[in-house]
Amino acid sequence: MQKKCFNIGGLRLANPVVLAPMAGITSLPYRRIMKEFGAALVFTEMVSCNGLVRDGRKTFELVRSCPEEAPLGIQVFGGEPEVVAEGVRRIEQYGALIDFNLGCPVSKVVRGEAGSALLRQPRRVAAIIGAMRRATDRPLTVKIRAGWDAASINFLEIGHIAQAEGADAITLHPRTRAQGFGGRADWDMIAQLKQALDIPVVGSGDIQTAEDALAMLDRTGCDAVMIGRGAYGNPWLIANILNLLEGRPTRSPSPAERLAVALRHLNYHRDYAGDRKTVFEMRKHLCWYSRGLPGSSDFRQQVNRTGQVDELIQLAESFFGGEEKADVC
Ligand SMILES: Cc1cc2nc3c(=O)[nH]c(=O)nc-3n(C[C@H](O)[C@H](O)[C@H](O)COP(=O)(O)O)c2cc1C
Numbered sequence: 001m002q003k004k005c006f007n008i009g010g011l012r013l014a015n016p017v018v019l020a021p022m023a024g025i026t027s028l029p030y031r032r033i034m035k036e037f038g039a040a041l042v043f044t045e046m047v048s049c050n051g052l053v054r055d056g057r058k059t060f061e062l063v064r065s066c067p068e069e070a071p072l073g074i075q076v077f078g079g080e081p082e083v084v085a086e087g088v089r090r091i092e093q094y095g096a097l098i099d100f101n102l103g104c105p106v107s108k109v110v111r112g113e114a115g116s117a118l119l120r121q122p123r124r125v126a127a128i129i130g131a132m133r134r135a136t137d138r139p140l141t142v143k144i145r146a147g148w149d150a151a152s153i154n155f156l157e158i159g160h161i162a163q164a165e166g167a168d169a170i171t172l173h174p175r176t177r178a179q180g181f182g183g184r185a186d187w188d189m190i191a192q193l194k195q196a197l198d199i200p201v202v203g204s205g206d207i208q209t210a211e212d213a214l215a216m217l218d219r220t221g222c223d224a225v226m227i228g229r230g231a232y233g234n235p236w237l238i239a240n241i242l243n244l245l246e247g248r249p250t251r252s253p254s255p256a257e258r259l260a261v262a263l264r265h266l267n268y269h270r271d272y273a274g275d276r277k278t279v280f281e282m283r284k285h286l287c288w289y290s291r292g293l294p295g296s297s298d299f300r301q302q303v304n305r306t307g308q309v310d311e312l313i314q315l316a317e318s319f320f321g322g323e324e325k326a327d328v329c
Helices: 028-036 049-053 057-061 080-093 107-111 114-122 122-135 157-163 189-197 208-221 236-245 254-288 296-305 309-322
Strands: 005-007 011-013 017-019 072-077 097-102 138-145 169-178 200-204 224-227
Touching: 005 107, 005 224, 005 296, 011 017, 011 157, 017 097, 017 236, 028 138, 028 254, 049 057, 049 072, 049 309, 057 236, 057 254, 080 097, 080 169, 080 236, 097 169, 107 114, 107 122, 114 122, 122 157, 138 157, 138 236, 200 208, 208 224, 224 236, 254 309, 296 309
Parallel strands: 017 224, 072 097, 097 138, 138 169, 169 200, 200 224
Antiparallel strands: 005 011
């Protein structure tokens, strides 16, 4: 299979591999690492339009970027058309593309009639996407789930609405809100959406290996794959998808490579947020980078007891660089 570039509303993407928006994960340091491994497009975690219109400092922090990660997709969420449109006007300058969240299952968001709760209100979805379209000339995308629950699966209806209101592409994570992250993502729904729409369709859900990504592209005909949890501690997944797309073999990182990337990630985090937050945030990433290596469970326990960045670095150096480690992936 050839590596395919594709366009979203005039934004040319070099390959069909994009990084999923993930709250609490896809901060600037994480996105930079994934970009370095070849993701054509990276997304912020979801940004509250209410926070943007209130000029919330923490909210604007989420769209902090750097030239190395371009093009950046900014994902926003909200429930009121005018608030969402105003939020978009305030941040469009920071990203190359704006995405709207119609999938978040978290109670706090759903209670505010945003995220996946909107799937139950197609008319409001139309009003919001229309208002966003009028507010920005940037490429505009939406990210949806299959529906609210098994009795109300309506991704095709929402897809048609998004296209009619001017969305340039749509991402489907084919689980219902009721499913959360349980069960399997139903890739057949991605194929159905691709058949039904003219705009590009991005498939999201359960890509853990490079082979999975090629299978999704092949089985659904989607224009691009979105990589979420599979890349935790494993940016090599993205490089390996590109390897397979270009007819090259996949390869597993050595422990030394894992260490180098983990420490680069940590240093990006230090620059981004300072030492205190770096310890807190990087613990989970270091645990993920260690997955599959002998002794990783002891390493995880030590990491989670560590309160200083320098200690974290020493622990990582002695774990990944210590006694000979087999290359496991
Ligand atoms: C920790 C976490 C946070 C997430 N945050 C968001 C988010 O902010 N916006 C969004 O559209 N999807 C979010 N998602 C969903 C992912 O973007 C993706 O659609 C989903 O995880 C399925 O893909 P995967 O199996 O490759 O992880 C999140 C998922 C996880 C696991």
